[in-house]
Amino acid sequence: MSVSSYIEQIKADILDKVKGRAIIAVSGGQDSSLLSVLASQVLADKLLCVFVDTGLLRIGEVERVKKFFEDHSMNYRIVDASQEFLSALKGVIDPEEKRKIIGKTFIDVLNREAENFGAEYLLQGTIAPDWIESGGQKRDTIKSHHNVGGLPKDMKLKLVEPLRDFYKDEIRAMSRELGMRTDLQPFPGPGLAVRIMGEVTAEKLDLLKRVTKIVEDKVEGALKPEERPWQYFAVLLPVRTTGVHGDRRAYGYTVAVRMIDSIDAMTGTFTKPSWDLLEDIANTVTDEIPEINRVVYDITNKPPATIEWE
Structure with missing residues (x-):
């Protein structure tokens, strides 16, 4: 048809x-x-x-x-x-x-x-x-x-x-x-709740919203629409790790960046973005959001993982 x-x-x-x-x-x-x-x-x-x-x-x-x-x-x-x-x-x-x-x-x-x-x-x-x-x-x-x-x-x-x-x-x-936008990346119905591992709180939501905007802005600023991954987002992990802010020891949150390519959302392969883009994301996140001191990148395909973490 x-x-x-x-x-x-x-x-x-x-x-x-x-x-x-x-x-x-x-x-x-x-x-x-x-x-x-x-x-x-x-x-x-x-x-x-x-x-x-x-x-x-x-x-x-x-x-x-x-x-x-x-x-x-x-x-x-x-x-x-x-x-x-x-x-x-x-x-x-x-x-x-x-x-x-x-x-x-x-x-x-x-x-x-x-x-x-x-x-x-x-x-x-x-x-x-x-x-x-x-x-x-x-x-x-x-x-x-x-x-x-x-x-x-x-x-x-x-x-x-x-x-x-x-x-x-x-x-x-x-x-x-129908002449509608088609560059919208999929967003889960439960929203950021399934990108916060563990309990959803106002504090965690505020952090993840800010990180998400940075990830999206950086990807969309670096790549043309046809070059962008199927989905690109951040996940807030329920662990804190030791880091350094200025001259002080910091004990902050960790976020995982997820970029994945797919056609039908049934299977997917992790995107291989440039190191420069990943470094820019990590630097901006940790510079602008002091509560976060570590950024990791998810290199898992679907399957065995799903696109979202939860």
Whole structure:
């Protein structure tokens, strides 16, 4: 089938399954952004695009998504639920529990918005790798994706997933067909919570947001869009190591930088960036964020590792 045929197929699927008002959870990533554009085209004012600010997002994410909604003339609402998510994650260190808590909290927020809007349906941009890794088709669960494994069984909304049979390369092809940006790197639904090993705290979130911005700015400043890795990000580790700041001994956090190339997110190979780029990232991170004194680079492929650390 052609890319345009895929687009028409998705639109028809939405019209066939959605018989009333609906909301869509838009994360700002490629998958949900594509679905929000297609669903808005066929449902118009019967659709409410909801962006939940979980507090687990990158610097500038809320502003970017707001501009996206306005550029596409969508019916939208931005909900600040950051304190709700942080409270729910207090004391939690297990990765699967984090994902399930985030999924439940996410649905609690969406249920409230759906009730206010009078919606019966929830559209989600779940794609094939999401449900495969979450244990679909009798596979072992690798990790629950918050929009699959984290959904509660008693969810009030009827779930519609028009993209669930598509892979990431097909999503990007359809996005290009619609004139949308395709240089957005994938970002996990649970956000920075799965890039903080151990308990998520306000302090750790602040550190990781700043490190993430440095990594993204350095990669995007050094490489053209077609040269950039599939994903490039940082992970905050639950260990402190000895270092030196000025003439003083420092006992600071360690971060791991992850750059990986992939086509469909099912497999991936670690990127081999220049030493100059890695050194620039490490120097900037440790110079600008004194709480961090060590930067390491992840050279593990998928498999055996997953793209995200949790």
